[in-house]
């Protein structure tokens with residue numbers, strides 16, 4: 001927390017100075033009032049004292065305004081830093097960690113939890129700082145006027161604090177659970193929205209709504225728990241406040257009647273008492289809010305403590321000499337026992353086309369993820385242009401390797417932003433040429449600002465794939481990994497892609513995962529994966545001779561193609 005505040009210390013110092021000044025000016029006022037009241041019976045009120053009082057009131061109000069501004073703007077800046085750091089950290093967590101968490105919970109931590117932290121900084125800090133100064137200052141002034149009355153007031157306030165403390169502690173736990181339940185609620189809603197077509201087509205809105213409502217009810221229950229604990233604090237504050245006021249009026253009135261205290265002193269004492277009571281109530285309220293903020297901060301901190309992917313390392317050197325572009329040496333990776341890839345030895349030669357084939361679920365996409373170091377091998381190692389990947393900076397490595405995922409997801413933003421991923425320095429003309437080359441001139445005619453996905457136009461699966469191909473044309477990577485790159489396009493567009501691969505091969509290494517076996521026959525090498533292991537490696541004709549799994553795949557593909565071509569069998 002202190003580290004977060006450090007960059008804003010000037011503004012916080014300014015806030016502290018004006019808060020102190022405001023409290024000092026408030027403490028002067030009852031003393032002046034005392035003189036005015038005590039002289040009022042005998043003389044006309046001295047104008048200088050009235051002037052001083054008026055000036056103190058105006059100056060105090062101005063200082064309070066300035067304090068509110070400084071503290072609120074500092075807390076906004078702290079929240080901005082917190083959100084930016086948290087987003088950066090979350091996006092750098094290991095991919096497996098992000099795949100096994102619910103997105104909604106991460107979103108809640110970035111939005112709702114950081115808002116609570118901001119509220120604590122803004123309201124909590126200003127209230128605590130100004131209240132503490134006022135309470136201490138007033139108690140000192142009160143003890144100068146009447147020490148016995150001061151002790152009586154102090155005892156009542158101390159009792160209230162002792163009674164409230166356990167509630168505040170429980171409130172912290174309850175708020176933590178409440179914030180966590182908001183995360184679950186957000187995740188459930190996010191999951192329903194992101195698969196809305198599936199939900200609609202199975203008329204499953206009611207089922208999903210019921211689950212969301214159950215989560216919302218859980219949050220409501222926890223919210224009520226928070227409300228009950230907050231409410232329990234209120235009567236304690238009320239009794240202490242009223243009690244202190246009545247006790248001072250009673251005892252003080254008797255002492256004025258006995259001549260032990262002047263009327264002016266009692267008036268001043270009462271005003272100081274208000275300066276103790278109101279800020280104490282504020283202070284206790286602020287403490288309960290601070291407990292809530294601390295719970296939210298704990299959730300933010302929990303995420304920040306998780307290790308990110310290793311950062312730093314050597315820059316990836318890129319192709320040089322005749323070393324293989326990529327190499328997996330006895331590499332394994334496991335999602336869970338029995339599921340993953342095992343003992344993979346694979347050499348991807350530079351400048352060649354390597355095709356990966358295999359039955360569904362055999363581990364082809366996992367293999368591509370290992371080759372781009374999206375997953376770290378649990379055993380063995382990846383080498384990139386001869387260097388162990390573990391020594392290389394992951395981001396520099398990935399800049400040399402393009403990866404087009406299955407179904408080619410696009411960023412829900414403009415066409416331009418999607419293309420600039422390839423190279424932030426691209427000009428419009430180059431981007432438009434690439435779009436035309438892959439047959440997306442129609443989309444380009446609507447402008448590069450065209451928003452796609454979430455809130456914009458929906459691209460078809462084939463259009464998303466062609467957008468990804470355009471990005472490949474624009475990027476200056478050395479290796480291209482393509483997972484089922486033509487699964488959503490028609491036969492005519494497949495040939496556009498095949499020509500594109502030939503162009504890419506002039507300068508880059510290409511690895512494709514494909515079910516279209518006809519398209520990979522000409523690859524320099526074909527790798528056959530089955531049940532998480534490499535079961536064959538070679539050219540098309542070599543594999544036809546030695547790899548039964550490959551022969552089966554080819555036979556199935558041929559049967560599929562002839563069924564598609566024969567109208568009688570369709």
Ligand SMILES: Nc1ncnc2c1ncn2[C@@H]1O[C@H](COP(=O)(O)OP(=O)(O)OP(=O)(O)O)[C@@H](O)[C@H]1O
Nearest residue numbers: 099335339340358359360361362363364365366367
């Ligand atoms: N994120 C994940 N968490 C857990 N298991 C996974 C995950 N991704 C894949 N798997 C499992 O790992 C195995 C290999 O999956 P992978 O996606 O690599 O296969 P694939 O050969 O690419 O399949 P397809 O051809 O159907 O795309 C499968 O059994 C799959 O269920």
